[in-house]
Amino acid sequence: MTGAAADVEPAPGGGRHTLFAALGVAAGVALGAALGLVAFDQTEPPRDRHIVVRARQYAYDPPVIRVNRGDRLFLKLVALDVMHGFFLEGHDLDVEIAPQQSTFKVRHPSRPDDWTEQEEVVVIADTPGKFRFRCSHTCGSLHPFMSGELIVEPNRVLHAGLGACGGLFVGSVAVARRRSRSASR
Amino acid sequence: MQVASTPKRPPAPAPAAARSKHPSDRAGVDLCAAIPGLRAVLKWRPLQFWLMWANLVCFAVFINAGLFGSPVGSHNIMIVFVWILWWFLLIALLVPFLSRFWCTMCPLPAFGEWLQRLRLIGVWPGSGPAKHRTRSLGLSRAWPRALQNIWLQNGGFLGLAVCSALLVTRPIVSTVVLGGMIVLALGLALVYRQRAFCMYLCPVSGFLGLYSMTSTVAVRVKDRALCRGHKEKECLLGCAAGYGCPWFQYVGSMERNNYCGMCFECFKTCPHDNVTLYLRPFCSETGIKGVDEAFKAFIMVALALVYSVTLLGPWGVVKDWANASESGHWGGFALYALAVVGLCLVLFPALHLGAVALGRRLGGGPAVRLKAAFVGFAYTWVPLGLLAWIAFSVPLLMVNGAYILSALSDPMGRGADFFGTATVAWHPILPEWVPLLQAPLLLVGLFYALSKSLQVSRQLFGPPARAVPAVLPVWGLATAVTAVFMFFFAG
Ligand code: SF4
Ligand code: SF4
Ligand code: SF4
Ligand SMILES: [Cu+2]
Numbered sequence: 001m002t003g004a005a006a007d008v009e010p011a012p013g014g015g016r017h018t019l020f021a022a023l024g025v026a027a028g029v030a031l032g033a034a035l036g037l038v039a040f041d042q043t044e045p046p047r048d049r050h051i052v053v054r055a056r057q058y059a060y061d062p063p064v065i066r067v068n069r070g071d072r073l074f075l076k077l078v079a080l081d082v083m084h085g086f087f088l089e090g091h092d093l094d095v096e097i098a099p100q101q102s103t104f105k106v107r108h109p110s111r112p113d114d115w116t117e118q119e120e121v122v123v124i125a126d127t128p129g130k131f132r133f134r135c136s137h138t139c140g141s142l143h144p145f146m147s148g149e150l151i152v153e154p155n156r157v158l159h160a161g162l163g164a165c166g167g168l169f170v171g172s173v174a175v176a177r178r179r180s181r182s183a184s185r
Numbered sequence: 186m187q188v189a190s191t192p193k194r195p196p197a198p199a200p201a202a203a204r205s206k207h208p209s210d211r212a213g214v215d216l217c218a219a220i221p222g223l224r225a226v227l228k229w230r231p232l233q234f235w236l237m238w239a240n241l242v243c244f245a246v247f248i249n250a251g252l253f254g255s256p257v258g259s260h261n262i263m264i265v266f267v268w269i270l271w272w273f274l275l276i277a278l279l280v281p282f283l284s285r286f287w288c289t290m291c292p293l294p295a296f297g298e299w300l301q302r303l304r305l306i307g308v309w310p311g312s313g314p315a316k317h318r319t320r321s322l323g324l325s326r327a328w329p330r331a332l333q334n335i336w337l338q339n340g341g342f343l344g345l346a347v348c349s350a351l352l353v354t355r356p357i358v359s360t361v362v363l364g365g366m367i368v369l370a371l372g373l374a375l376v377y378r379q380r381a382f383c384m385y386l387c388p389v390s391g392f393l394g395l396y397s398m399t400s401t402v403a404v405r406v407k408d409r410a411l412c413r414g415h416k417e418k419e420c421l422l423g424c425a426a427g428y429g430c431p432w433f434q435y436v437g438s439m440e441r442n443n444y445c446g447m448c449f450e451c452f453k454t455c456p457h458d459n460v461t462l463y464l465r466p467f468c469s470e471t472g473i474k475g476v477d478e479a480f481k482a483f484i485m486v487a488l489a490l491v492y493s494v495t496l497l498g499p500w501g502v503v504k505d506w507a508n509a510s511e512s513g514h515w516g517g518f519a520l521y522a523l524a525v526v527g528l529c530l531v532l533f534p535a536l537h538l539g540a541v542a543l544g545r546r547l548g549g550g551p552a553v554r555l556k557a558a559f560v561g562f563a564y565t566w567v568p569l570g571l572l573a574w575i576a577f578s579v580p581l582l583m584v585n586g587a588y589i590l591s592a593l594s595d596p597m598g599r600g601a602d603f604f605g606t607a608t609v610a611w612h613p614i615l616p617e618w619v620p621l622l623q624a625p626l627l628l629v630g631l632f633y634a635l636s637k638s639l640q641v642s643r644q645l646f647g648p649p650a651r652a653v654p655a656v657l658p659v660w661g662l663a664t665a666v667t668a669v670f671m672f673f674f675a676g
Contacts, residue, residue: 029628058508059501090617109612130620130675132499134584136611141354142508144259144585148499151676158676161624162668165631169664172635173657180649 021175028171029164036163043153046070053077053148055084055097057140060133060148068153073123077104085136088150091123094136125152212405213465223462227452230427234306236290244292244363246596251360255598259611261356262596265588267363268353273582276396277575281467284400285393288446293366294383297374298431310425319423323375328385334477338391339484343529345388346488347522350495350507379431383446391481394443396571398470398564399633404436404445406459412437420451420460427453436460441470443478468633471564471641476556479563480530483537486570486666487529489577493673495521497580537563540658548646548655561645562659565638569663572630573670576623584613620675627674631667635660 049071054061055078067073077086079097086095087109096105096115105115135146217224226232243266251263258264279287301321302309309320351358370382383390406412420436423429427450430436434444436451437459451460473479494500495507506517541558545551550558587609592598594607601607642656643649 025632056501058504059499061501063499063501087613089613112610129617131617134613134616138257138259141258141511142350142504144354144588145350145496145504147497155676157620157624158671161627161671161675164624164628165664165667165671168628168631168635169660172639172660176639176649176653176656180653183649 017179021179024175024178025168025171028167028169028174030167032163032165032167032170033160034163035167036159036161037156039163040159041154041156043068046072048072048074050074051076053086054080055086055135055146056080057082058135058142058146060086060146062148064149064151066151066153067125069125069128071125071152073125075121075123076119077121082139083137084139084146086133087136088123088133089131090127090129091131093121093123095121096137123150125150128152128154128156130155130157212403212463213469214463215407216402216462216464218461219464224452224458227449227462230308230453231306233289233448237292237295240290241292241295248360248364250597251356253597254356256356257598258354258356259585259588260592260595260598262592262598263356263359264353265585265592267359269581269585270589273578275393276571276578280393280396281399281571281575282401284397284402284404284442285445285447286402287393288383288390289448293363293387294370294374294380296367297371297382298380300371301374301379302428308423308425308427311423318419318425319428321378325378326376328377328381332385334475335385335391335394335481336477337386338388339477339481341386341388342391343484343488343526346484346491347525349492350504351510353496354508379428379433380446384432384444392485395473395478395481395485395567397442397445398473399468399568399571400442401464401467403442403463403465403469404447404449404451404460405439405463406437406455407461408459409437411457411459415457415459417456419454419456423450424454424456427451429454441472441474468568468637471637471644473560473563473567476560479537479560480534482563482566482570483533484529486566486573487533488525489570489573490666490669490673491525491528493577493670497577498673536662537566537659540662543658544642544655547657548642548651550646550651550655553645553655558645558655561641562638562656564641565634565659565663568633568637569630569667572626572633573667576626576630576670576674579622579626580616580619583619584616585611586614587611623674624671627667627670631663634663634667638663 046068049067051062051065051073053065053075065073077095077097079099079101082099084097086097087093092108092110094107094109096107098104103117103119104121106118106121107113107115129152131150131152132147133150135143137143139146217227247263247267250261254261254263275287299305301323303322311318311320345352345362348358352362353359366387369386373382373386412418415437417424418435418437419426419429421429430451431448432444432446436445436455439445452458473482495503502517503521505512505514506521509515509518538559541562542555544562545553545555545558588611590606590609594604595601638659639652639656642652642659646652646655
């Protein structure tokens with residue numbers, strides 16, 4: 001792979017130039033990602049949140065649950081039409097929600113056959129990132145696409161990813177401009 | 186059959202640098218020389234038949250399940266194998282690494298082609314001189330000139346895309362669409378020459394062609410000079426060993442993968458064994474030709490965005506609109522369809538045009554025609570779109586892969602259990618890792634988008650002092666679009 005600013009025809013001494021370009025662009029990506037990580041790493045102190053999640057064909061309300069690292073979430077799950085599921089990625093949690101019921105069946109997929117009937121389920125948001133919750137109980141045509149999002153800030157993958165995009169752009173511009181100036185000399 | 190007079194796509198002027206260098210002069214590693222037996226396999230006449238046959242058998246199972254199996258998509262092999270397994274293999278492996286190898290084995294045109302040839306494997310020899318070396322059943326008409334482009338494919342793909350929420354979840358809809366394509370391909374084969382359906386109508390063909398430009402393999406000739414001096418041109422006209430290129434390509438000067446269906450007939454027909462398979466770096470071809478291809482590139486990126494919202498996103502209203510046949514929100518569906526078509530055909534092309542026009546001014550280039558820049562820079566969206574599609578498809582497999590096991594044992598969703606895997610419970614594989622995979626894939630796409638658009642800019646605008654400023658607005662747009670994908674996937 002050559003740098004984003006690699007020329008069509010290698011310039012004289014092309015090997016060194018290409019290496020320089022690749023390093024420049026890579027430095028841009030790394031710096032951008034680091035900047036993204038550092039700039040958005042602050043979150044508010046942890047707190048408790050009580051959230052009612054309503055499941056219906058084929059979405060959850062609220063569609064996105066945005067919390068901070070360390071928050072404790074007390075979830076009440078309700079199904080509005082038919083039987084739904086609530087499989088929360090990365091948290092070993094799966095729920096079966098029957099319609100018009102105040103309790104629901106909870107299990108941990110690591111112990112698949114251990115169902116308990118609960119009125120509320122507690123999730124500790126100790127890992128930052130994006131976790132989707134998906135319907136795990138076939139509920140109709142768009143069932144495979146029924147999902148919602150739990151965003152635990154700081155969402156580092158997003159911050160680093162956006163930073164890296166910007167860094168790739170800036171790094172490429174810097175390398176390309178330098179190259180074009182040295183070529184015109 | 187008059188293969189020789191088959192009109193090809195009107196050749197658009199290639200960018201200067203592309204013309205001055207034949208890609209085949211720096212084509213990469215000759216795989217037929219490197220891998221013993223590969224040439225023999227590719228020259229083996231029954232190869233394509235058996236590949237198509239195997240896929241046709243699978244297809245018959247899918248169609249059967251679509252007609253008589255469970256209407257629940259995730260329990261029906263038609264949905265699970267086509268829209269999870271096939272789609273993933275196609276976009277993530279076949280296209281980037283093996284070009285249009287899918288078209289080698291695709292069952293859709295099988296009946297039409299076999300009927301045209303009145304043979305499953307062999308060659309139907311002609312009696313006459315040069316232009317009649319092989320024969321063909323049917324009217325063998327030439328495809329209308331006005332339609333010798335991929336606009337019909339663009340339209341068909343967009344039409345299917347608007348209905349995708351139905352297509353990828355209802356076995357019967359998939360069955361009707363795919364079965365309809367077989368019938369259409371058969372009908373067209375009897376009226377028009379060779380692979381007219383594949384070249385001009387197949388909705389899959391458009392993006393296969395576009396994205397195969399990135400592919401790490403390519404069918405090319407080893408020595409162009411040999412072709413120039415070779416009057417018989419069996420690769421074009423056919424001979425006792427095989428048919429003239431069914432895709433209307435002349436391999437002797439072919440520079441792009443777009444319309445080579447990898448049927449390997451030219452390996453069989455060329456008496457000099459001049460055709461071979463090259464291994465080359467990712468994104469080796471950058472020359473987009475024609476506004477139709479440029480729009481294909483826009484449509485694909487825009488649709489990756491659309492699906493990230495409708496299918497992967499958490500918003501119920503959008504799903505209701507896209508899924509109108511069940512939800513009854515037909516007004517919403519109309520709005521949704523309008524938004525999708527508007528994004529693909531108006532908004533995205535307009536943003537691209539704006540960036541290109543600005544770049545043309547920065548590059549000081551009234552010498553470069555706006556249309557040439559518009560079409561040329563559209564390549565930016567090829568690697569970016571492909572990688573965005575791969576990133577989009579990763580969770581399909583990781584999240585719904587378990588359905589593959591259960592559908593294998595119970596293809597109809599009717600309670601069978603052939604391999605004891607029918608009751609494997611749905612369980613996603615490391616789903617929390619999905620954004621961590623998607624983000625680097627997007628960055629790879631952006632990297633190639635920036636790198637290759639600069640290469641295009643050098644070909645259009647010449648020296649770096651002009652080419653670099655000219656590409657900057659396109660770079661900015663590509664970076665912004667990548668950031669939007671990043672938001673959808675990771676945020
Ligand atoms: S162009 Fe379409 S129908 Fe033809 S072989 Fe390829 S995928 Fe199949
Ligand atoms: S038959 Fe072979 S040598 Fe002759 S033009 Fe075709 S590819 Fe070239
Ligand atoms: S005959 Fe045509 S379509 Fe087939 S491999 Fe050769 S160039 Fe490609
Ligand atoms: Cu559901």
